[in-house]
Amino acid sequence: MGLEGAELNLRGKFWESEELIKKWDNEVPWVRIDELNDDLVGKEIQIKGWLFNKRSSGKIRFLIVRDGSGFIQAVMREGYTSPEAFQRYSELSLESAIIVRGEVRKDQRAPGGYELSVKDLILVFKTENYPIGKKEHGIDFLLDHRHLWLRHRKPFAVMRIRHTVVKAIREFFDSRGFLLFDAPILTPSACEGTTTLFKIDYFGDEMFLSQSGQLYAEAGALAYGKVYVFGPTFRAERSKTRRHLMEFWMVEPEIAYATLEDIVELSQELVEYIVQSVLDKNLRELEILQRDVKPLEKVKRPFPVIKYKEALRILDKLGVEYVPGDDFGTPQETAISNYFDKPVIITHYPKNVKAFYMKPDPEEPEYVLCMDMLAPEGYGEIIGGSQREEDYEKLLQRMLEENIPIEPYQWYLDLRKYGSVPHSGFGLGLERTIAWITKSDHVRVTIPFPRMLYRYKP
């Protein structure tokens, strides 16, 4: 205790006593910035936060205070503000922790609509040499300082929207009778054999970080009818683009007795619900990001749904080159998504470019009952899904064709031996969806601490 106190004194950064903070707590309500409303106008409150910016015009001094829920301008005026607090303006450095106390005022000039007329303030912690400045910074510097960058306006807005998106996803599935089904993150086998997995030493055994919860979700669907897996996934692909992270979040619904048509419909409902939730709750955040909301307002069902072969005809029309029978690359995806002003769903890809568990189209067995949803504005694939092969023999045959080891997947094949039914599901990439909605230039800004090919600190 004594030592601790001495240390704090040495640092000389904690300014005011805990007693004063307690006294204020007994005298005035503590209000979060995003809770300010007209009923509080004229009332005295306190805001506990940090100094984000300050400006002075001599006898009138402005503090931009952030408290984690928003930003507000606190105004200090000679004669109104206590002389001690008014004097203290000069020692308030950026990112110092402060508690400001005063009267809520409505003001047309304020970005949030409200201002605080400061009566008094407590300097809780005086920050020195805060590294992030007010001018532009390069992405390298900002990512190195991600732990501090999160405090600033754009990360604040994106994280708030991420929260809304996650909440909307849970509301969507919970209100439709889906059971939340947590798939394991440590898994003994791969899901899609081709992609690379992170290897883990599991007491001498080989294990992997999950790259998809889908196979487990299928077990869940046959147990509980409708489930969704929502969690982090890991891919050790050496990809280095604005659409890739090594660790990202995916929501994967899986539904027994559902066909491709059912999930094509469900995916549209989900994406519409997510976007409309953000438009309902985050107009302030979209404004901070200078995101044009018009394209988002258009995200209403029905979305265009086209088959792979029709997509090829659109590419012909646009003069975009492609290799028939191949999966689409970035140029093709971008061209098709720009052709429409809503998310577009492409179904029935050639069998050989898709995963082994996808069910071939009974009418054209060279194509599979699958769907991809491409986000507008060039954000690429946000959903991939399919109707699954439910026949034991056909699934086994496909696995043998693709040289997939049978033993680790015996449990998965088992699902086709006991009460197998048609079932379908899809995966929605959370970060790509957020990147599109926030019109971010890279998925790395849509997750608090991104994990990328050559960058994984802090």
Add this chain to the structure above:
RNA sequence: UCCGGCGUAGCUCAGAGGUAGAGCAGGUGCCUGUUAAGCACCGGGUCGCAGGUUCGAAUCCUGCCGCCGGAGCCA
């Protein structure tokens, strides 16, 4: 992994053979409505590292390191 670009003040950048600059941040003042506020003044540098060319290299060449952008794969 491949292709391309960039490393100069704490940060963002200018300088492209002749010996180091600006804005912001920091410091000191001024200003009663600023909103990346403004104005004046002050301090601040192994020009990524190593080697080479040259009378002379931040500048040209080679190698290495770091970062960024794009491709493939995918969500």
